Amino acid sequence: MIPDDPWGERTPYAPGSSWPVRVDSHRVEEPDRWVQSASVLHSNGDGIDIGVRDGKIVGVRGRAVDRVNRGRLDPKDVYGWQANNSPDRLTRPLVRSGGKLVEASWDEAMGRIVSRSKQLTAGQIGFYTSGQLFLEEYYTLGVIGKAGLGTPHMDGNTRLCTATSAAALKASFGTDGQPGSYTDVDHCDTIALWGHNVAETQAVLWMRMLDRRHGSAPPAMLAVDPRDTPVAREADVHLPVRPGTNLALMNGLLRLLLRRGWVDLSYVAANTLGLEDLERVVDAYPVPRVADICGVAPADIERAAELLGTADRLLSTVLQGFYQSHQATAASVAVNNLHLLRGMIGRPGAGVLQMNGQPTAENTRETGADGDLPGFRNWDNPSHVRELAALWNVELHTIPHWSPPTHAMQIWRYAEQGSIKLLWISGTNPAVSLPDLARIRRILQQDGLFVVAQDLFRTETTEFADVVLPAATWGEKTGTFTNADRTVHLSKKAVDPPGEARADLDIFLDYAARMDFRDKDGRPLITWTDPESAYAAWQKCSAGRPCDYTAITYDKLRGGSGLQWGGERLYTDGRFNTDSDYCETYGQDLSTGAEFPAEHHRAKRPDGRAFLLATDYRPAPEVPSDDYPLRLVTGRTIWQFHTRTKTGRAPELNERAPSVWVEVHESDAAALGITEGAVVRIESPRGAIEAPARLCGIRAGTVFVPFHYAEEAANELTRTGWDPVSKQPMFKLAAVRLRKTR
Numbered sequence: 001m002i003p004d005d006p007w008g009e010r011t012p013y014a015p016g017s018s019w020p021v022r023v024d025s026h027r028v029e030e031p032d033r034w035v036q037s038a039s040v041l042h043s044n045g046d047g048i049d050i051g052v053r054d055g056k057i058v059g060v061r062g063r064a065v066d067r068v069n070r071g072r073l074d075p076k077d078v079y080g081w082q083a084n085n086s087p088d089r090l091t092r093p094l095v096r097s098g099g100k101l102v103e104a105s106w107d108e109a110m111g112r113i114v115s116r117s118k119q120l121t122a123g124q125i126g127f128y129t130s131g132q133l134f135l136e137e138y139y140t141l142g143v144i145g146k147a148g149l150g151t152p153h154m155d156g157n158t159r160l161c162t163a164t165s166a167a168a169l170k171a172s173f174g175t176d177g178q179p180g181s182y183t184d185v186d187h188c189d190t191i192a193l194w195g196h197n198v199a200e201t202q203a204v205l206w207m208r209m210l211d212r213r214h215g216s217a218p219p220a221m222l223a224v225d226p227r228d229t230p231v232a233r234e235a236d237v238h239l240p241v242r243p244g245t246n247l248a249l250m251n252g253l254l255r256l257l258l259r260r261g262w263v264d265l266s267y268v269a270a271n272t273l274g275l276e277d278l279e280r281v282v283d284a285y286p287v288p289r290v291a292d293i294c295g296v297a298p299a300d301i302e303r304a305a306e307l308l309g310t311a312d313r314l315l316s317t318v319l320q321g322f323y324q325s326h327q328a329t330a331a332s333v334a335v336n337n338l339h340l341l342r343g344m345i346g347r348p349g350a351g352v353l354q355m356n357g358q359p360t361a362e363n364t365r366e367t368g369a370d371g372d373l374p375g376f377r378n379w380d381n382p383s384h385v386r387e388l389a390a391l392w393n394v395e396l397h398t399i400p401h402w403s404p405p406t407h408a409m410q411i412w413r414y415a416e417q418g419s420i421k422l423l424w425i426s427g428t429n430p431a432v433s434l435p436d437l438a439r440i441r442r443i444l445q446q447d448g449l450f451v452v453a454q455d456l457f458r459t460e461t462t463e464f465a466d467v468v469l470p471a472a473t474w475g476e477k478t479g480t481f482t483n484a485d486r487t488v489h490l491s492k493k494a495v496d497p498p499g500e501a502r503a504d505l506d507i508f509l510d511y512a513a514r515m516d517f518r519d520k521d522g523r524p525l526i527t528w529t530d531p532e533s534a535y536a537a538w539q540k541c542s543a544g545r546p547c548d549y550t551a552i553t554y555d556k557l558r559g560g561s562g563l564q565w566g567g568e569r570l571y572t573d574g575r576f577n578t579d580s581d582y583c584e585t586y587g588q589d590l591s592t593g594a595e596f597p598a599e600h601h602r603a604k605r606p607d608g609r610a611f612l613l614a615t616d617y618r619p620a621p622e623v624p625s626d627d628y629p630l631r632l633v634t635g636r637t638i639w640q641f642h643t644r645t646k647t648g649r650a651p652e653l654n655e656r657a658p659s660v661w662v663e664v665h666e667s668d669a670a671a672l673g674i675t676e677g678a679v680v681r682i683e684s685p686r687g688a689i690e691a692p693a694r695l696c697g698i699r700a701g702t703v704f705v706p707f708h709y710a711e712e713a714a715n716e717l718t719r720t721g722w723d724p725v726s727k728q729p730m731f732k733l734a735a736v737r738l739r740k741t742r
C-alpha cells in the first residue's frame with residue numbers, strides 16, 4: 001500500500017449510495033490463516049483480519065464486510081502490527097530491587113502488589129488506566145475498584161482524550177453516546193470539522209469523506225483549525241482561528257443562525273429547553289467582535305455561517321482542537337446547540353460525532369473505568385447506585401458515590417500530596433503524555449508512592465515503577481471494543497503472547513482472586529473467568545441503559561461486520577436521555593463546572609428534551625506575553641501513534657517521521673532569523689525542548705509541536721490546567737518563545 005499517498009485510490013460515490021469496497025492489505029509472508037479483529041491505533045474501529053503463519057503475525061487485511069471501513073486500512077494499521085513481534089517485548093514481570101528493575105515471577109510481582117494493597121485503605125489506592133484495553137478488561141477493573149476495594153480514585157487516559165466528548169454529550173443530551181453514524185458521511189450535504197484533523201487521525205473516515213467529495217453532489221466542507229492541515233486544504237471554508245477562541249467563534253456562528261432565521265423552530269420548540277438563555281448569551285457576539293477575538297476575516301465567518309445555515313444534512317465532527325483547548329466543554333456543547341437549533345440530529349446525513357480518539361475509549365467510559373458508574377449511570381442518583389449494589393451483591397456504601405469520581409488530574413495531585421500511595425498504571429505512558437512532565441517525573445519518583453506499570457514494553461513510565469507487569473495486547477487476547485460511532489467489534493486472539501506476558505483481563509482477575517474480594521454473602525465478587533463470561537457480566541450491567549449490549553452477543557459479532565449499540569443513529573424521534581430518573585448527570589455550570597443538584601434538574605422537567613446551553617467566552621488562562629510571545633499547540637502526525645511504543649517499532653511508519661519538529665509561520669521565522677530546518681529552542685515557563693523548524697501553513701503567532709517524541713517531548717512545555725467541566729487538560733494552550741540555536 002501507498003506509503004506516499006496514505007489515503008490511497010479514490011472510490012467516488014454519490015449521496016445515498018453505499019460506500020464502495022476497497023480491500024487494503026499488507027503481508028510479509030503468506031498467512032496460513034486469518035483471524036478476525038479491528039484496528040487499535042485510533043478510534044475508527046476499522047474491521048481488520050490478522051494474518052498468521054506458524055504462530056506469528058505476518059500481515060493484515062481490511063474486512064470488506066465491515067460497515068466502518070469496507071476493507072480499507074489506515075497506514076498505521078497496515079504496518080503497526082510489527083510492534084507485536086518486536087524482540088524487546090516485556091516477557092517477564094519486573095520488580096524493583098536495590099533500586100533496579102529485575103526479573104521476577106508472577107507470584108513475586110503480584111504478591112508485592114497485593115501485600116502493599118492490604119496495608120492501605122481504599123482511598124490510598126488509585127488506578128490510572130487507558131483507552132486501549134478491551135471492554136471486558138475495563139469492566140472487570142471497574143468492579144474491582146468500585147465493589148472490591150471501594151476506591152473513588154479511578155480514571156483513564158481518556159481524561160486526556162475524550163472526557164470532553166462525554167461531558168458535552170451528557171450536558172446536551174442527558175447521557176454519553178454518539179448521536180451520529182459513519183453512514184452520515186454517505187448522506188450529508190455538508191461536513192463541518194471542528195478542531196479535527198481527521199485526515200491524519202482517522203485516515204479511513206477521511207477516505208470516506210474524500211470519496212464523497214470526488215463523487216456527484218459532493219458535500220461542502222468547513223474546517224476550523226489554526227493550522228493548514230490536509231483537512232483545511234480540502235475544505236471550502238477554512239477558519240484558522242486563534243488557539244483558545246473556539247467558544248467565541250461558536251457563539252458568533254449561533255448568533256448568525258438565529259439572526260438569519262436558519263433555525264428549525266418547530267424542532268426547537270418540541271425537543272429542546274433553553275433557547276432564550278442561549279439567545280441572550282450569543283447576542284453579545286456580533287461578527288466584528290468574533291473576527292477580532294478569533295483573528296479570522298469577518299467575511300469567512302459569514303461564509304461559514306451560511307454554509308452551516310443552509311445545509312439540509314449537516315454532519316459535524318469535534319475533536320482535540322476543541323477538547324484540549326480552552327473552554328472545551330462549552331465550545332463542544334455549542335456544536336450540539338448548532339445541530340439542535342437546525343434540527344440536524346438523528347436522521348440520515350444529519351448528525352454529530354463528538355469524536356473519540358483512542359480505539360477503546362468508548363468502553364472506558366461505558367464500563368466506568370473512567371470513574372463514572374457503569375452503563376452511563378449517574379453517581380448522584382441513589383437508585384442508579386442501588387441497581388449496581390444489587391447487581392454486584394454488595395452494600396450500597398461500598399460503591400463510592402458521595403462525590404463525583406476523582407478525575408485523573410486530581411489522582412495525580414493526590415499522589416503528589418501523598419494521600420494516594422499506590423498508583424496502578426495500565427496501558428498508558430504518562431511520563432510522556434501528561435502535561436508538565438517535570439512535575440510528573442517528580443511525582444512518580446516520590447518515595448512514598450508505590451507504582452505499578454502494566455505495559456508491553458519498557459517505557460519512560462515503567463522506569464519509575466516498583467512493579468512492571470508484562471501485558472499481552474491486540475492479536476494476543478480476545479475481547480471486544482467499540483468505536484466512535486458505537487460499532488462494537490470482536491477482536492480474537494490470533495497468536496500467543498511472548499514469554500509470560502498475560503492479558504490485562506487475566507492480570508486483573510488474578511489480583512481480584514489474590515485480594516479475595518467477596519460479595520455481601522461471602523461469595524467471590526467476580527464470577528467470570530474469561531473474555532466471553534466477562535462480556536456476559538457486562539451485558540447484564542448494561543441492560544436497560546442507553547449502551548445496552550444485551551442484543552450484541554459474541555456469536556453475532558463473529559464472522560460479519562461490527563454492530564452498533566443503540567441502532568444506526570440515536571435520538572431519531574427527537575427524544576433525548578434527559579429524563580431525571582434516567583440521565584447520567586444533573587448538569588454542571590458550563591463556566592465553573594459546579595455540579596447542579598437533583599432538584600435543580602427535576603424542576604426544569606426536561607422529560608426527554610435536549611438542553612441548549614450557552615456561556616460567555618473568556619480569554620485563555622495563559623496568553624502570550626512579552627516573555628513568551630507565541631502560542632503553542634500540540635498534536636499528531638499520521639505516521640505516529642502517541643508515545644510511539646508501537647509505531648516507533650514499525651520501520652515504514654517510523655522512517656516517515658522519526659523525530660520531532662516545530663511548525664512556524666514564515667513571518668515569525670523571518671522575525672527570529674529562523675530558516676527551514678534550523679534547530680530551534682522552544683521554551684515555556686515549565687521547560688524547554690529543541691526541534692528543527694518547518695516553515696509551513698500555520699497562523700502567525702502560533703507554533704505546533706507533535707507530542708509523540710519522548711526525547712524532545714512537547715509536554716515539557718505544556719501546563720497543568722484543565723477544563724472546569726470535563727477536567728480534560730489543555731494540551732493545546734501554552735505560551736512559548738523560540739530561539740535559534742545553530
Ligand SMILES: Nc1nc2c(c(=O)[nH]1)N[C@H]1C(S)=C(S)[C@@H](COP(=O)(O)OP(=O)(O)OC[C@H]3O[C@@H](n4cnc5c(=O)[nH]c(N)nc54)[C@H](O)[C@@H]3O)O[C@H]1N2
Pocket residue numbers: 041042043076161162194195196197198200201202224225226227229241242243244245246319320321322325326356357358359633634635636637638639640641642704732
Ligand atoms: N496518526 C494518529 N492518529 C491518531 C492518534 C495518533 O496519535 N496518531 N491518536 C488518536 C487519538 S487518542 C486521538 S484523541 C485523536 C486526535 O485526533 P485530532 O483531534 O484530529 O488530532 P490533534 O492533532 O490532537 O488535534 C487536531 C487539531 O487541533 C488543532 N487545534 C489546536 N488548537 C486549536 C484550537 O484552539 N482550536 C481549533 N479549532 N483547533 C485547534 C490542531 O492544529 C490540530 O490540527 O487521534 C487518534 N488518531
Ligand SMILES: Nc1nc2c(c(=O)[nH]1)N[C@H]1C(S)=C(S)[C@@H](COP(=O)(O)OP(=O)(O)OC[C@H]3O[C@@H](n4cnc5c(=O)[nH]c(N)nc54)[C@H](O)[C@@H]3O)O[C@H]1N2
Pocket residue numbers: 130131132133157158160161162320324357358426427428429430432433434454455456457459471472473474504634635636641642643644645646707714715718731
Ligand atoms: N501535548 C500533548 N499531549 C497529549 C496529547 C496531545 O494532543 N498533546 N494527547 C493526549 C491524548 S488524546 C491521549 S489519548 C494520550 C495518549 O497517551 P498515552 O496513553 O500515554 O499514549 P500511548 O503511547 O498510546 O500509551 C499506551 C501504552 O499502553 C501500552 N499498551 C498498548 N496496548 C496495550 C495493552 O493491550 N495492554 C497494556 N497493558 N498496555 C498496552 C503501549 O505500549 C503504551 O506504552 O496523550 C495525551 N497527551
Ligand SMILES: [Mo]
Pocket residue numbers: 160161162357358
Ligand atoms: Mo486521545
